[in-house]
Amino acid sequence: MKLVSQMQGFTRFLCLFAVLSLVGFQATAQKTVSGTVSDATNNEALIGVSVIVKGTSTGTVTDLQGAYQLEVAPNSTLVFSFVGYATQENCSWRI
Numbered sequence: 001m002k003l004v005s006q007m008q009g010f011t012r013f014l015c016l017f018a019v020l021s022l023v024g025f026q027a028t029a030q031k032t033v034s035g036t037v038s039d040a041t042n043n044e045a046l047i048g049v050s051v052i053v054k055g056t057s058t059g060t061v062t063d064l065q066g067a068y069q070l071e072v073a074p075n076s077t078l079v080f081s082f083v084g085y086a087t088q089e090n091c092s093w094r095i
Contacts, residue, residue: 029073029074030071030072030073031071031072031073031074032069032070032071032072033069033070033071033072033076033078034067034068034069034070035067035068036062036065036066036067036068037049037051037062037066037067037068037080037082038066045062045064045065045066045067046062046066046082046085047062047063047064047066048061048062048082049061049062049066049068049080049081049082050079050080050081050082051068051070051078051079051080052078052079052081053070053072053073053076053077053078053079054076054077054078054079054089055077058070058071058072077089077090078090
């Protein structure tokens with residue numbers, strides 16, 4: 001009887017380990033993407049551009065140098081929007 005109890009405990013441990021391993025694998029699937037947003041006509045950095053991962057609420061805003069950095073999942077599309085400019089989608093950098 002004691003052996004059965006120990007085996008059940010070991011089985012629970014293995015199941016928990018497997019679940020935690022999968023969660024860790026999902027967390028490592030994210031990748032950091034960074035870049036700079038500038039005006040195409042005069043090459044000036046654009047401050048305050050919204051950079052959002054399409055279909056999510058994950059995003060950021062460009063800094064004083066027009067730079068941004070985001071953690072994204074593979075094959076994500078970034079959406080760039082700024083007052084006075086057309087919204088752009090960028091998926092050419094596929095991870």
